[in-house]
Amino acid sequence: MGFAARSVSIFRYRIKGELEGSFWDAVAEGVRKGAFREIESAGDIIATGWTSMEDFTDHSFEQAGYVRGNYVALSLRIDSVRIPSRILEIHYKKESAKLLQETGRRRLSSGQSRELKDRLKESLRHQAFPSIQVYDVVWNTAEGVVYFGQLSARARERFEDHFKKSFGLTLVPLIPYIRAQELLESDAENNQLDELKPCSFVP
Amino acid sequence: MDFLEILKQKAFLGREFLTWLWFKSEQSGGRVELPGDSVVEVIFLNRMTLDLSEADTPQSVTIKGEHSELREGLAALREGKKIEETRVSLRGSLNEFTLTFKGTWLSFGSFRTPPVLPGDEAEPEDEWEASFLEKISLVEEGIGLVDLLFGHFLKLRLSPNWETLELPAIREWIAKGEPVLTGPQ
Numbered sequence: 001m002g003f004a005a006r007s008v009s010i011f012r013y014r015i016k017g018e019l020e021g022s023f024w025d026a027v028a029e030g031v032r033k034g035a036f037r038e039i040e041s042a043g044d045i046i047a048t049g050w051t052s053m054e055d056f057t058d059h060s061f062e063q064a065g066y067v068r069g070n071y072v073a074l075s076l077r078i079d080s081v082r083i084p085s086r087i088l089e090i091h092y093k094k095e096s097a098k099l100l101q102e103t104g105r106r107r108l109s110s111g112q113s114r115e116l117k118d119r120l121k122e123s124l125r126h127q128a129f130p131s132i133q134v135y136d137v138v139w140n141t142a143e144g145v146v147y148f149g150q151l152s153a154r155a156r157e158r159f160e161d162h163f164k165k166s167f168g169l170t171l172v173p174l175i176p177y178i179r180a181q182e183l184l185e186s187d188a189e190n191n192q193l194d195e196l197k198p199c200s201f202v203p
Numbered sequence: 204m205d206f207l208e209i210l211k212q213k214a215f216l217g218r219e220f221l222t223w224l225w226f227k228s229e230q231s232g233g234r235v236e237l238p239g240d241s242v243v244e245v246i247f248l249n250r251m252t253l254d255l256s257e258a259d260t261p262q263s264v265t266i267k268g269e270h271s272e273l274r275e276g277l278a279a280l281r282e283g284k285k286i287e288e289t290r291v292s293l294r295g296s297l298n299e300f301t302l303t304f305k306g307t308w309l310s311f312g313s314f315r316t317p318p319v320l321p322g323d324e325a326e327p328e329d330e331w332e333a334s335f336l337e338k339i340s341l342v343e344e345g346i347g348l349v350d351l352l353f354g355h356f357l358k359l360r361l362s363p364n365w366e367t368l369e370l371p372a373i374r375e376w377i378a379k380g381e382p383v384l385t386g387p388q
Contacts, residue, residue, distance in 0.1 A: 010314050012309070064331070068336060151310050172206070176307075176353070177209050196360070199219065202282075202283050203375065
């Protein structure tokens with residue numbers, strides 16, 4: 001569900017680090033560097049990167065920009081293809097039988113078997129429809145806070161990695177303890193927080 | 204401490220906050236008073252997950268449905284569980300928000316803001332930007348209410364009043380199942 005929807009999910013991060021040189025030029029460079037494109041990977045992901053929040057098919061940002069006041073509004077698109085194991089098995093059986101017949105051997109070596117599976121996976125990936133995931137990202141540049149529109153650990157991990165690769169900045173999840181450090185003003189209170197142990201509410 | 208260690212060792216902070224917030228909401232008829240005469244209306248809605256985070260094997264209980272939550276939730280608190288996740292409604296001076304709050308992460312699921320009304324900009328791009336800016340301002344207003352409540356909790360949690368006033372009142376509430384007035388703080 002996108003950011004414009006009535007109901008959204010929000011995971012909050014603090015940005016650690018600073019962009020080098022002119023801020024908005026560095027943002028533009030980061031967006032360009034991390035824009036949606038096909039990738040070579042051994043995993044399920046076939047393409048990933050930033051797209052326009054208004055239109056997940058626009059990754060050149062020609063139709064719409066990503067700067068909205070003090071905010072950077074983007075989407076992270078992740079296209080992945082997972083070949084069902086039974087489908088792979090059907091093709092593997094067919095192809096390995098053909099190969100054995102051609103070579104006159106009784107069985108494939110483990111190396112040949114692995115190579116055949118990889119080749120089949122690669123060719124099946126091109127025949128399958130990818131699953132397309134789009135997660136919205138809002139960067140409040142005045143506050144150094146980023147909101148990510150998905151709570152799942154896997155999506156967050158991919159987002160954190162991609163953000164780091166694009167902008168060279170680390171995202172620190174604003175979990176209660178880290179937000180508490182920010183909200184407490186004095187060193188004395190922060191020392192107390194550091195020492196704090198769980199309490200029992202049991203009567 | 205590195206991040207994962209903080210996450211593990213300090214996860215109690217979010218759970219204690221949510222558990223305290225429930226107490227506070229029940230104690231004050233849903234009107235949580237903050238320093239500086241501000242009030243945030245906090246209503247716990249019909250879904251809550253409590254867990255026993257300090258146990259060797261995690262034990263959790265999810266309570267759903269209207270009116271059953273107080274009795275069953277208090278029973279879970281008596282067993283030493285704390286609130287890990289809950290759906291709440293928050294209202295500040297301007298707007299009302301509902302969200303599913305996760306204690307460990309301080310994250311917000313199904314966060315509903317008031318609707319963004321269509322503007323009268325001529326260009327679709329301007330219209331989109333205006334809607335976006337209105338939406339983000341609503342989201343940040345809602346998160347700001349959470350921060351206000353969390354900040355108030357922290358001050359209290361670190362003050363001597365926690366041990367002498369707040370904690371005994373919470374325990375009494377859990378024991379009796381009724382709100383107990385703690386007086387001004």
